[in-house]
Amino acid sequence: MTTSPPADAHLREELTSRESLAKGNFLEVRRDTVKLPDGHSATREYVVHPGAVVVIPLLDDGRVVLERQFRYPVGQVMIEFPAGKLDAGEDPLVCGQRELLEETGYRAREWARAGAMHLAVGYSTEIIHIYFARGLSLGERQLDHGEFLDVFTATPDELLGWCRDGSVTDAKTLACALWLQNTGSGAWALDWQGDSARG
Known part of the structure; x- marks a missing residue:
């Protein structure tokens, strides 16, 4: 045949x-x-590139959790959603849970996989998996040695304004802002799972 x-x-x-x-x-x-x-x-x-995960953490009042971090290759402090690279063989959801806790101190009660993006298809294999997290509870951050970043919150409208005026230029955060806008309006649905769910 x-x-x-x-x-x-x-x-x-x-x-x-x-x-x-x-x-x-x-x-x-x-x-x-x-x-x-x-x-x-x-x-x-x-x-x-081994791949990575980015998390869109949603607070109960509608704000999102963001970070400010100096990125050496571009020589500037960037506004970003929490993210990190996958360890060998690591489940993307497990990576997202780990990175959210380490970088921000937050744990989430529920998670939803949104999708994935290829960051630079002309010169990199990097794929970033996008997750939403809600039902957040704050604990202690567990930053890696040599990791320095500020954690802050913003409304979705504030974030979209920074995307529009060029304050946010990080590609993964721009893509996540699109997801945030469309899920917030009800145009795109998410399948929420408890924190023990896998990818």
């Missing part, structure tokens, strides 16, 4: 060789040689 090729076959590139250019503690830079759809060859240089 034969099957028809996928509709995107005329766009796909085929790996012919791979070279590792650099490998750090959690990132690797690769240069692949690929065969293009027209038969020609090209190189693709990209960063291999």
